[in-house]
Amino acid sequence: MTDTIWNNNPEITDELVKEHGLTSDERVLMEKILGRTPTLTELGIFSVMWSEHCSYKSSKLHLKTLPTKAPWVIHGPGENAGVIDIGDGQAAIFKMESHNHPSYIEPYQGAATGVGGILRDVFTMGARPIANMNALRFGRPEHRKTRHLLSGVVEGIGGYGNCVGVPTVGGETNFHPSYDGNILVNAMAVGLADQDKIFLSAAAGVGNPVIYVGSKTGRDGIHGATMASAEFTEDSEEKRPTVQVGDPFTEKLLIEACLELMSTDMVVAIQDMGAAGLTSSSVEMASGGGVGFTLNLDMVPQREEHMTPYEMMLSESQERMLVVLKPDRVKEAEAIFRKWDLDFAVIGEITDTGNLTLMWQGEVVADIPTQPLADNSPEYDRPWVKTEPPAVIDPESVAAPNDLGETLLKMVGSANLSSREWIWQQYDHQVMADTIQLPGGDAAVVRVHDTDKALAISTDCTPRYCYADPFEGGKQAVAETWRNVTAVGAEPMAITDCLNFGNPERPDIMGQFVGAIDGLREACTVLNYPVISGNVSLYNETNGTGIHPTPAIGGVGLLKDSSKMVTIAPKHEGDVILLVGETTGHIGCTQYLSIIEGREEGAPPPVDLELEKKNGDFVRAQIQNGNVTACHDISDGGLFVALAEMAMASGMGINISLDNGDIPMHAYGFGEDQARYIISTSPANADKILSAADKDNISITKIGTVGGTSLDVQDAFTISITELLDAHGSWMPHYMANET
Amino acid sequence: MKSAVVTFPASNCDRDMFVALEKITGKTPHHIWHQDSEIPDVDLIALPGGFSFGDYLRCGAMAARSPTIRAIREHADRGGYVIGVCNGFQVLTEMGLLPGALMRNASLKFVCKTVHLKVENADSVFTNQYKQGQVIDIPVAHHDGNYFADDETLAELEDTGRIAFRYVNKQGEATANANPNGSQHNIAGIMNKRGNILGMMPHPERLIEDAQGGTDGRGFFESIMNKIN
Numbered sequence: 001m002t003d004t005i006w007n008n009n010p011e012i013t014d015e016l017v018k019e020h021g022l023t024s025d026e027r028v029l030m031e032k033i034l035g036r037t038p039t040l041t042e043l044g045i046f047s048v049m050w051s052e053h054c055s056y057k058s059s060k061l062h063l064k065t066l067p068t069k070a071p072w073v074i075h076g077p078g079e080n081a082g083v084i085d086i087g088d089g090q091a092a093i094f095k096m097e098s099h100n101h102p103s104y105i106e107p108y109q110g111a112a113t114g115v116g117g118i119l120r121d122v123f124t125m126g127a128r129p130i131a132n133m134n135a136l137r138f139g140r141p142e143h144r145k146t147r148h149l150l151s152g153v154v155e156g157i158g159g160y161g162n163c164v165g166v167p168t169v170g171g172e173t174n175f176h177p178s179y180d181g182n183i184l185v186n187a188m189a190v191g192l193a194d195q196d197k198i199f200l201s202a203a204a205g206v207g208n209p210v211i212y213v214g215s216k217t218g219r220d221g222i223h224g225a226t227m228a229s230a231e232f233t234e235d236s237e238e239k240r241p242t243v244q245v246g247d248p249f250t251e252k253l254l255i256e257a258c259l260e261l262m263s264t265d266m267v268v269a270i271q272d273m274g275a276a277g278l279t280s281s282s283v284e285m286a287s288g289g290g291v292g293f294t295l296n297l298d299m300v301p302q303r304e305e306h307m308t309p310y311e312m313m314l315s316e317s318q319e320r321m322l323v324v325l326k327p328d329r330v331k332e333a334e335a336i337f338r339k340w341d342l343d344f345a346v347i348g349e350i351t352d353t354g355n356l357t358l359m360w361q362g363e364v365v366a367d368i369p370t371q372p373l374a375d376n377s378p379e380y381d382r383p384w385v386k387t388e389p390p391a392v393i394d395p396e397s398v399a400a401p402n403d404l405g406e407t408l409l410k411m412v413g414s415a416n417l418s419s420r421e422w423i424w425q426q427y428d429h430q431v432m433a434d435t436i437q438l439p440g441g442d443a444a445v446v447r448v449h450d451t452d453k454a455l456a457i458s459t460d461c462t463p464r465y466c467y468a469d470p471f472e473g474g475k476q477a478v479a480e481t482w483r484n485v486t487a488v489g490a491e492p493m494a495i496t497d498c499l500n501f502g503n504p505e506r507p508d509i510m511g512q513f514v515g516a517i518d519g520l521r522e523a524c525t526v527l528n529y530p531v532i533s534g535n536v537s538l539y540n541e542t543n544g545t546g547i548h549p550t551p552a553i554g555g556v557g558l559l560k561d562s563s564k565m566v567t568i569a570p571k572h573e574g575d576v577i578l579l580v581g582e583t584t585g586h587i588g589c590t591q592y593l594s595i596i597e598g599r600e601e602g603a604p605p606p607v608d609l610e611l612e613k614k615n616g617d618f619v620r621a622q623i624q625n626g627n628v629t630a631c632h633d634i635s636d637g638g639l640f641v642a643l644a645e646m647a648m649a650s651g652m653g654i655n656i657s658l659d660n661g662d663i664p665m666h667a668y669g670f671g672e673d674q675a676r677y678i679i680s681t682s683p684a685n686a687d688k689i690l691s692a693a694d695k696d697n698i699s700i701t702k703i704g705t706v707g708g709t710s711l712d713v714q715d716a717f718t719i720s721i722t723e724l725l726d727a728h729g730s731w732m733p734h735y736m737a738n739e740t
Numbered sequence: 741m742k743s744a745v746v747t748f749p750a751s752n753c754d755r756d757m758f759v760a761l762e763k764i765t766g767k768t769p770h771h772i773w774h775q776d777s778e779i780p781d782v783d784l785i786a787l788p789g790g791f792s793f794g795d796y797l798r799c800g801a802m803a804a805r806s807p808t809i810r811a812i813r814e815h816a817d818r819g820g821y822v823i824g825v826c827n828g829f830q831v832l833t834e835m836g837l838l839p840g841a842l843m844r845n846a847s848l849k850f851v852c853k854t855v856h857l858k859v860e861n862a863d864s865v866f867t868n869q870y871k872q873g874q875v876i877d878i879p880v881a882h883h884d885g886n887y888f889a890d891d892e893t894l895a896e897l898e899d900t901g902r903i904a905f906r907y908v909n910k911q912g913e914a915t916a917n918a919n920p921n922g923s924q925h926n927i928a929g930i931m932n933k934r935g936n937i938l939g940m941m942p943h944p945e946r947l948i949e950d951a952q953g954g955t956d957g958r959g960f961f962e963s964i965m966n967k968i969n
Contacts, residue, residue, distance in 0.1 A: 155849070155850075158850050159850075162791070162850055162852075162881070162883075163750065163752075163791040163794065163795070164750075164752070165750075165752025165753070165790060165791075247794070248791070248794070249749070249750050249791065249793065249794025249795075249796065250794075252749075252750040252752065252791070253749055253750065340749065341749065424852070425849075425850075425851055425852055425853050426849055426850045426851070426852070427850075427852060428850070428852045428881040429852055430852065430879050430881060430943070430946050430952075431752055431753060431756070431789075431881065431946075432755070432756065433756040433759065433760070433945065433946050433952060435952075436951050436952065436953075438953075447951070562951065563951070
């Protein structure tokens, strides 16, 4: 360290440290690592690296317990995204990430940059992104901000994804008052790479040049990671300047330029500049490789004048990457980026010091050992209390509605069960011409270009279950993606998780987190469905009120023969409808109870994972044998809503006769028992399926046939498909036009 | 049939167009980079969809001033075939090769869905493998597909059979409901006077195999092949 460093440096007071979100203990740890008082730039670097968002300090103790391995997992958590083997030397690379805090403050840019960031995580590893998905939660529809937030988020996702030319193939959108003050925007990207062309971030080779490519650095997004690590208060909207601005045009050029670069053998390591920008990318690359970086900040392409080292290191300007090249390949690499009209600057080199050393105007402005900065970050075992699961509600105790048909119409026309067409029509879901199952089914399906294979993708979580019982809710979130991927005929492979919770410093919230992780772990273990990437978003609270615990799961499955895929739409009149799984009329925590009775009570449906696996494996085998013409899993809204969705998707009627025994029809029809599927099949194949089920000891019942123009359930209701479509399709357009 | 696909910065349907041409013609198309002033000798040049130059000035405006444009214009002047799909259509209007302009959708929102199109003139280079009046299904995906032209131009397009495709309902009627973007006269695709240049907003290249949900887009490419071979 030279003496000059201290000259232009403010005094590092306790107050300044606190403003940077570091505790006094964390200050002690920081100064121990440095062996002295930090400079302002160093304080900024520690502040973002040790923010909850970047360091996972409250969650990592628990995250370590999740299963992350399987023979088909090539890279699990720890890289930019997870990687699985999909055969033929190919790999699928995917991750889901939250962009909640910025999206609430500035919905268009918050959502757009969420998409941009997750795409970079995927193409940084050498993958061409082939699909975008998302999981969105908004406050209650009546809340004064919901319409504006929904409209902005959807436009932002579309605006970015459509321009970069990656199809947005599906997702889920829910409304609940617990999100009134904190919406959730979780974006997932899936990419495709050759297994021998996967790039990692660990830097190597003393003397190798460190290259900056992409957009210039501006003052946008400074402290974004810190913002995402604190609760909101009334004045949070003043944080608008911390929201980054996306430029999908540059991202598209960056994708093409990086993939062109990575098709050569010039790259040693590559990392995108995500949260905490230049800081986290350089620290992760250096610490990952056990080397040091010397960066000359005067060489960083800058959008604004007079930027300080502090600002440059904390900027979250978008569409930037850091690359370590092999020596003597700089000119070749530069030509690629010049062709794509992108900035390209050699800003430093690899050293053997293990330190991140920053030079600016001839002075050293920071000199931090990267290994302890990255690896010795604080880790907390926060106190937590278990969420006591509520009592199971007896279906008999819930009064029957006067008219089951009217009830079904009300359900399919409700905010949470109505059609999302208004949303997905704003996303280009077909660009790349490989989308073979459009939004609206159980899982989106995209072909692996130029092969017979396809990937099935689904994002799921039922936050009201997680709130009532985080453990069962955590299991259910995993099981539902597994079921959705199964229902199109795919083999579930792995998940990414995006864990959205309130303030972890509150023991009840921490208890929700721990419970959900326990549930995730159990489900992933039994279903052999590991977690390969993910993200944690805490402090989703406003003025002390937290969101419902929302561990959103993105599941990916492989269809080796995409021609075997099925959709939820029955294909032929006269086909037989079979119900797989046990129906007990579980009414607690259901959409029925919420929409019709206005109650959110009772234990959620328990998830029997062994049964889940048995029923799912059976259904998938039948689909892959070609015996099934359509399949739909039963989830929100139960059997009646699932049947209505199948009839609406095909435009053909379904005639059902149920043996509900002692269970009241409304509980039988709207209950949300898990591990269930509805399948349609030809009469000839129905017998084959029934005898196979008998052999495998699977609970299966023939409940009806396809035909006519109505959904007809004997002794319950007859509703024309036109009426169903009208109720289902009209809620969101009317709501967004301010007509509800 | 020899063909080439142009790539501008942030074209994003160039691969889809390339694949469709390759599958249907059986011949690998050429690539044209927006800075190429020399272009290969081909029968057809395709300007694909996307967001050339980010659509930041006006859709297609900057692409229409790329170095390669002069060569494309010369190809067209020689009677060579040119198609522009989506952003490509916008580029053709910005180049002045097709009349009118494509404005922001009437809904002000991006729209991605499969629409019904009526083949208004089955006697053209681009439509001869369809039947006159046939209703086909083709996806649209755009923010700025609202076709506008002055009355005189519209009358001329109508009177000279230069409207290739119109947005219609299942029954083939050009209703307001069937119009996804507010285009005048429900216009989805038009041709130039000479009949060698076509621009359309819908994406025929996205519907050429059963797995994609249909094959109604094939006829478009097969029509051009039919004229060449």
